[in-house]
Amino acid sequence: MRRKWAATLIVSCFTLVSPVSSSMIAPALESISADFRITKTVEAQLTLSIFVLAYAIGPLFLGPLSEIYGRVIVLQLANAFYFAWNLGCGFAQNKGQLMAFRFLSGLGGSAPLAIGGGVLSDTFFPEQRGKAISIYSLAPLLGPAIGPIAGGFIAENTTWRWCFWSTSIFTAMVQAFGIFFLQETYAPKLLAWKRDKLRKETGNMELHTEYDDLNKTLLNTLKIAMQRPFRLLGTQPIVIVLACYMAYLYGLMYLMLSTFPGLWSGRYGESTGIGSLNFISMGLGFFLGTQICAPLNDAIYRRLKKMNNGVGKPEFRVPIMVPGSILVPVGLFWYGWSAQAKVHWIVPNIGAAIFCAGTIISFQCIQTYLVDSYTRYAASAIAAATVLRSLAGFGFPLFAPAMFADFDYGWGNSVLGFIAIAMGVPAPFLLWKYGETLRSKSKFAAGG
Incomplete structure (x- = not known):
């Protein structure tokens, strides 16, 4: 279990690096301009x-590469x-x-987003997966909140170029930890190593694993894996609904990140450095959402599984989505109107924290539901959601x-907020009622 959590923490650190970079320059945009x-x-x-646009492309080929060469080497490179x-x-x-x-x-920074979900799917049983995914999901959301705090003080006290140099130093440290502590988790790769070792020891070249396939070339794997996320997006109602809602939330998050510095410097008259401290409210919302959601998610899953004669279902992840889908619009209304009224700075920060808590709760439930529903094709399901959400993260700002x-x-x-209500509030109820039926009709989903 210790090795499992070591893998989770290192993958989460990999996943933290690039989101920090994605948003760190937000307070420095004036200096860069x-x-x-830059006048427009x-x-x-x-x-x-544009950094987030690459997130839509990278997972499409990095995911398949990890299925040929293993998770670790692709992550490191x-x-x-x-x-x-x-x-x-x-x-x-x-x-x-x-x-x-x-x-x-x-493109390079998108690798943990493409492969991380697969590592957790490889490593944990469904009843343990909620806590692991909550830690992994926190990194890409906490990163954009942490980055601008450092970026604000860097932009105010030195050149904006240190926004990139400082994240590069952090990256080198994470890379070093990964080399020593991150171990391969992908079962076909582990069995292939064992097969090669036994062939060498016994001289029996007929030995093979259940995953061996003569047709499994890099080109074929890339072709299938590049098609599969779009096939899931085109044919699976579950993936379509959840990926669209996830994309909307991710777009909103980057929209808030990009406009946050302007609110504090323009309307509240704060300096770049002091204004960036307001991003703490977003980080706090993500952190509290995770700490509340993670234990509840697994506890509810275990209880519902016990009530269902020990048989687990992905739908047991749905109940906790309800408060998440309500907190998002509440946070948006609170933040928007208090910012417009220019009330005390703490009030819009509370609204931002509520929005971020709702976002992380919804994110975790969606990711866990997709991994549980499409266990074998978890990487493709997550890739499908990642493509859409990255396009939204690029376009919304x-x-x-x-x-x-x-x-x-x-x-x-x-x-x-009204769009968030229309998209988010019905989703958990529809999944609870129709999720199992939709999965049973799918050749990709667990139980299908």
Whole structure:
């Protein structure tokens, strides 16, 4: 069990690195714009969000590569690729170089998002998986909240380039821990190693594993795995609904991240460094949501499994989605109208914390439900959700400044909150009622 948790913690650290990078430059956008003479707001936002666009592409080929070569080697090499281009961002001489380097570093940084869910699926039984996924899910959400706090003080006291150099130093440390402590978890790879060892010892070349397939070449695997997430998105109602809702939440999170610094510097008159401290409220919301959700998720699953004669179902993950889907719009209304009224700074921060708690609760439930429902194809199900949510994370910040200019914070966030109600509140009830029926008709889902 100790080795399982070591793998979880290291994968979570890998998963923390790139989201920190994705948002760390948010408070430094003014400095970057001044240095590179960026005059359009959309272009400035693009330097922030183009990193997340790469998240939509990377998992499509990194996931399949992990099924051929194993999880660990792909994680390590992708992290090294991220490290090289992230370091390059710190030396960029114009906006074109910065955007290109940001995109390439995002490709490498997307590996933990593509492979991490698979590592946990390999490692834990369903009744243990909730806590593990809660830790793993916290990293990509806590990262964007931590990054701007450091980024704000860096931008205020030194050059924005240290936003990239500091994350590169952290990456090198995580890489070193990964080399020594992260072990392979992918069963076909482990059995292939055992097969090769026995062939060498016995000289019997007829030995094979249950996963051996002569047709399993890299090209075939890439072809199947690139098609499968889109087949799941096109044919599986469960994946369509949950991936769309997850994408919406992720888009909202990056929209809030990109507009947060402007609220505190523009409306509240705070300095870049002090304004960045408000991101603590987002981090606190993510942390509290995780601490409440993780034990409850597994406890409810165990209790419902016991009541169901010891037979577990993915639908037993659904009850905890209900409070999550309610907290998201409540947080948006609270944050938006208090920011517009310019009341005491603590009030919009409370709203942001409520929104973030609802987001992490919903995220964890969706991820765990998808892993439980599509155990064998967990990587493809997560990849399908990752593609959509990354496109939303890229696109939402681009229209945010124009939306808040027209509607202000009150009605702007209210519109987003009403859409969150329409998408999020019915989802858990529909899954509870129809989830098992939909899975039984699917050739990809567990029980199908």
